[in-house]
Amino acid sequence: MSASHTRQERPGLRIRLRRDRSLLIMVVPAAVLLLVFNYAPLFGLLTAFQYYDPPAGVWNSEWAGFEQFRRLFADPLFWGALRNTLYLSLVQLVLFFPIPIALALLLNSVLGVRVRNFVQSVVYLPHFFSWVLVITIFQQMLGGAGALNQFLRSHDLQTWDITTNPGTFVLLVTSQVVWKEAGWGIVVFLAALSAMNPGLYEAAAVDGAGPFRRMWHITLPGLRGVIVLMLVLRLGGALSVGFEQFLIQRDAVGHETAEVLDTYAFYYGIATGDYSLGAAAGLFKSVISLLLIWGANRIAHSFGEDGLYRR
Amino acid sequence: MTKVFTAGTSAATAPRARAERPPWQERPTVAGRSAKGGAIGGVLAVMLVPLWIVVVTSLSAPDVVNRAGGLVVWPDGLTFQAYREILTDPTVRTALSVSLGVAVIGTALSMVVSVLCAYGLSRPGSPGHRLILVLLIVTMFVGGGLIPTFLVVTGLGGYGRWWALILPSAVSVFNILVLRSFYAKTSGELIDAARMDGAGDWRILWSVVLPTSRAVTAVIALFYAVGYWNSFFNVMLYLPTDSEKWPLQYVLLTYVNRGAGMPGSVNAGFGMAHARTAPLSTQMAVVVLTLVPLLVVYPFVQKHLRTGVLTGAVKG
Incomplete structure (x- = not known):
């Protein structure tokens, strides 16, 4: 992580303090902000x-x-909010998770550097859009007055308002996440792919392995570490499905389908002034999330992977 | 300044437009090529077509929008009327200056704080840097959560104040870790040479480390700026009632997403369900307006996103 143990002799603390006092001063502003806005709220958990x-x-x-x-x-x-959260997380895991990997493999197989750069720049872009913007665009495309229904209506077909339909809400929010984040998600996989040893592919090809066998036996095993790391992070975040995303759309489809733990804490904690209940909901979420990260790491370790931290 | 950039990036991108197919790789079949092309074309279409429709509609005259029955896919005479309208609308103007102000001031503050902190923690052997680093990383996994943070900010008098939109999110530990991992890789010889010449740490940061890490600085600044520009929930928390202080995202949410009438337009007031909704082209112009700053900055930063600025730091 850092090279401190490679230094031969370590001068005494006094000397180092004097030598590096500017370094310590540089850390102060960030430390103060974190103390006030990240550590002080930990004491605020007492309200629970x-x-x-x-x-x-x-x-x-x-x-x-x-x-x-x-x-x-x-x-x-x-319990409704918890159930919605877990359900949405699970659906997103199944439908979202493979897409960046597939996209990275696709992009990696494109030889034209210009095409590749262009596609990369385009698919990264929506990651920088706000949720308000993404949801507005989805509403304009798929909503009751949106482009899709405009097309259906002009061809005398049955219209279909996807954005206010609780039945398809899971698919709607998942496709929003895919549109916004799948492109950005390829960053880590592309990096892992570019670090792959080309000699392996050559050797395999010489031995008669076709493109699919090369992908199965070289590419995917090579991506295993990154995939496991992403899964661990994903599992740790299982209780935090996009907060703003649900906050904005909650009223359109109703709280029965769109209430998640975070919006529950917000509505029953801040909007109604029942701070202690909201803080309790938040604390419950944090503790379970930490347990999930820890558990996921244990599983990753047992498969011989690093996961988030090493053993 | 270009010298520094190209030194790092040219090997990866610039010289060839098309990478050589290695001799052992099969010649691509027609079917394979067209499937690949189709997939990539599909991905691009899904990303770009909605943006195209939004932009074209915002540039269309009201009668064109009426004839199209809503959104306009094929442009039929372009006009900036909608933009003139929203840029003279007092709500949008205030919101624009609030958004720009928060983004500019916030990004400047965040960058100064983060760069200093990252450099301060990047030199091996400095006292306590490991402990501080651990305390930083802890905040990525353990936090008070929504309500305790809200109570702290309001307890400090942040309710209804600008700084509530900036200070609570001014430090991103992830961004500091990315910067730190770059600074830690800055050549020790370069730094030792500067130290021999009598430069202190402030001087080294300013004239050795920063100039050699422009790409990562640009990317992190983009992250911060986008975060401030897009923030909307903290407005809902800390400035919910005062439409004078709303940033652009909140205006977009209220007048476009929720279809409330624009205060500037005839007999409309926020909160009245029957208030006249703004014309579609005007709404789409507001959408585009929230995109413009990003589209201005993005082209300068995207090549650094590609060249793996982030990847070195993923496993901080």
């Missing part, structure tokens, strides 16, 4: 164990023990 009362603040609010969690687990809306 309180009857938080805004005027009283975290220090003076009454303690509730696990009462907020009891309320949370007794709330059918919470």
Whole structure:
């Protein structure tokens, strides 16, 4: 990770402090911002164990023990949100995950450098669009007054409003994620592909392996480490499906299908002022997410891969 | 300045338009080639056609939009009328300056803080840098979450203030790690030589490290700028009621996505369900307006995205 252990002799702390004091000063602004906006909220998690009362603040609010969690687990809306989150995550894992890999393989097989660069630049672009923009574009294309229905109507066909239909909501949000992020997702796979040893392919071809066998026996095993890493990250994020994406579309399809854990915490925590309940929902989510990352890593290790961190 | 860029990138892209097919590889079949071409054409169409339709509609006159029955696919006389309209609309103008202001100030602040922090942690053997690094990385996995963060920001008086849109998200640990991994690779000899000449760390950062890592600086600045430009949820959290302070994304959400009438147009007020929705070409002009800054900056940065700026740092 860094070369500090390659230095032969380490001067004493005093000397190093003096020598490197500018380095330490440089870290201060970022450290202060992180302390205030990332570490201080950790203490704010105490509100999950309180009857938080805004005027009283975290220090003076009454303690509730696990009462907020009891309320949370007794709330059918919470279980609905959890179920939606897991379901959407699973569908996205199955439908989204293979696409960047396939796209990277496709792009990698294109020999023309100009074509390749152009396609790469185009598919990276939507990653930088905001969710508001992506959803607006989807609405204009697939919504009740959108391009698709405009076409269907002008040909006297049955119209089909995809954007407000709860039944197809999963597919809608998944295709939004694919449109926005699948292109960007190829970055890591392309890097792994370009690091592959071309000699392996040559040897295999000389031995009579066709293109598909080369892909199966060389390319995919070569991508295994990256694929496992991405799966671990994906699993760790299983409880965070795109927050803004759902916040924007929740009202159009109704909360029964579009409520996820994050929007639940927002609506029942901030919008209705029940801060402690929202904080409890957030804490529940963070703890489960950490467990998921840890578990996924254990599995990755047992398959002999590095995963997110090494053993 | 170009010298630095080309040194890193030319080997990968510039010299040949077409890479050589290695001799052992099969000659591509017609079917294989057309399948590949079709797949790539399909991908490009899915990405570009919606953008094309949006842009063309925004450039069409109202009667063309009416004749097309909505969105316009084939242009029939182009006009900038819709753009003139939105650029004179007070709501859009305020929103544009809010968005630009937040993006410019925020990016500048984020870059200064991140570059300093990344360099400060990149020199081997400096006291405590490993501990600080661990404390940084912890925040990527452990956080207070939505409500505690909201309580901290409002507790500091951020409700209804500009800085609530900037400071809470000013530091991205991921971006710092990317920068750091680049700075750590800056040639030690170069730095030692500068130190021999009496340069301190500030000087080394400014005149040795930064000039040799322009590509990564550009990419990280793009990340930050896009983050600020696209942010909308923190507006909902901290400035929900004051339409005077809304950035462009929020205007887009309210007037286009949710179809509320534009305050500038006749007898329309935000929040009235029956207020007149803006004409389609005007709405699409707002969509394009949120895209313009990105499209201006993107061409300069995209080649660095391709040349693997990020990949070295994925496994920080």
